[in-house]
Amino acid sequence: MTDERSNAGNAGMSPEAWEEWFADKHITTEDRAAYADADDTWPEYSLGSNSRPREGVPAGSITVRQHTSSVAYPGIERDYRVYVPAQYDGSEPASLIVFLDGLEYLAGDFRANVVLDNLIAEGEIPLTLAVFIEAGKTGPGYPIFGGADNRSIEFDSIDDTWTRFLIEELLPDAVGELNVSTKPRDHVIVGFSSGGNASFTAAWHRPDFFGNVITHCGSFVDIRGGHNHAPQVRRNPRKPIRMWLQSGRRDARVVFGDLAIANQDMAAALEYRYYDHQFVFGEGGHTLRHGGSVFPRTIRWIWRDHQSATGTY
Template sequence: MSFVPEPALASPRIAQVAAAVEAGDRSALDALWQEVEASGAPLMEQVEEDDSRTLVTFLWRDPGATENVLVVLYSAPSDGDLSKYTMDTVTGTDLWYKSYFLPSNLRTTYLLSVNDSLEPYDSYADVLARLPGYRPDPLNPRDFPIFGNEQNKYIVSVLELPAAPGQPWNVARRGVAKGKTQLTTMDSTILGTQHHVGVHVPPGYDPDGDDYDVFLLFDGWAYYNFANVTTVLDNLLHTGRIPPYVLVMHSNLDQQVRARELPCHPPFHDFLRDELMPWLRENYNVTKDPQRTVVGGSCFGGLAAAYVAHRSPDLFGNVISQSGSFWWPGRNSELEDEWLTRQYERSPRLPIRFALEIGSLEGPIGEFDPMTTHRNMHDVLQERGYPVDYSEYAGGHDLICWRGSLVDRLLSFHTDRRPAVTR
């Protein structure tokens, strides 16, 4: 799904300002900026009888020398002509705007590109190369870091429409016992790289009692810092929705190493099998049962989860993939397109359960088509007889979405558990 901006002045509020300014009255403009300062942008207006769509108007206040402002919703526009995505102006004012009708249940992120070159993107690499020139919306106080560290975060602006699904499990609750998290680093002999590993044990963890279920999560640093995943597990355990898990949060050293090691990389699988999992079992009271072991991640992490389970179903019996990169390897590779999907298609059915999801906005980006390739993987798994929980949520390739939907994917493995009665 992609969204095209409204070509005409669709916002009643902006139309009111434009009419007042044309009549020589600038008080409506002043009132708008005062409202934005108090409540933030973008504007959201219900202008149709059908409340499934909301008119969203993005704003820019021109400090001077603005030539254009490009709204980058989820990903860069891919149809070549970028001019139709740039903001319009109210003549004689500092007000720039662009309106979209968007699903009222949408949660996503966006950026602005001020004085953009408007050169069409010719590849996904081109999109990534231009990202550092984009900026969060200075009129929107709701922002979100998607990667980086405390000193150097990459910040995007958050857009949450009125009917966006709640994310109550990510918020710490009074009276819920908290588990304990220990962070460490691990040097891999197999890979020759260093790995950050965080292990979260549930409240009341007993090293000598019954063994614990395992959840291995790639890009763990991001899920830990920006998705409150340990709080999620504590809350779900408190209500009886899941068994007690030992959560293993794995993170690569940097983005370059991540891009090499996560996408179907045999030595990374060997690192998990021969170094990380033995270390975990030596230091924590965890199960060896693959049916009680979950491996998951997003983007390359979702691809990696499906890959390592295919290689070692005796270790990993449950896979969570959030917007997995099943298009891999892409251009300039000797491997065939959608390589991992083809492996599942040609292999005997393995004892693995899947929980897959992708955002409705994840259309083609340059040479990649995440939605089509994700559906192809889903269809192959179903044809081969795998149990698959599948969802297409309203949003993009966004941790702001994954942080909430991760709950649904994990719960799909525990449909037999009834919520506990809490007071």
């Protein structure tokens, strides 16, 4: 699931904005109230200094591109953005971080590019390229809710189609000419809501490519199979995946399931199989406010033992 909204990067929505979001969807009165309650209009979380531009820290470049799938999702178009840090010169392999629903991660509640600028400049994380990916523009929408994009097909399904699309189609186009590390420990995939589910799905199928996962309010619920991830973790040998999960007490509770409970169950499954993981559970709702406030700590933790970082976590 997601907030699928033009102003998703802002905290809180007006009643008019909520009605516009609901307009083309078949959402019950109960679920409308649940989404509104999960919108973080309370100021529990805010961004710190690592998420604000600093004088003397050069900003990386961001290039907007388009992609049309030819294999996994034939004919489906999407936008994506490539971030290249100012320090990149191609002389050494750079790490890679992939954000699903990229515009939300660039918006005001998160500012992922600013965090990368600051932490790379300080040497607290390795030199890192980033790809900010949007969901496919056209598709069947969500089960029950409806809609007109391909996001649910891509992000909520738990087969390997999305994983193959990323690794075989989109990422070669996005970073093919750049010097990117091939080591899974140098690759991170990040997602919010259904994008969190898709991030874990990608690593689950290809831990030899994505060695690290960050999820914010991950939709590990009964949409297109996400509720099966926790049982899969419990029943299979541990995979080489490092994971950070974040959710909150006011996360969404809707027809597909209770996301707060689903994230607790996922964290318990990771604990059961002794995965290297962190679970941060707070007071927030179904937004990126909490995740954005702790993102500098999150990415330091993910790369806390990376040879190219200063180890300040």
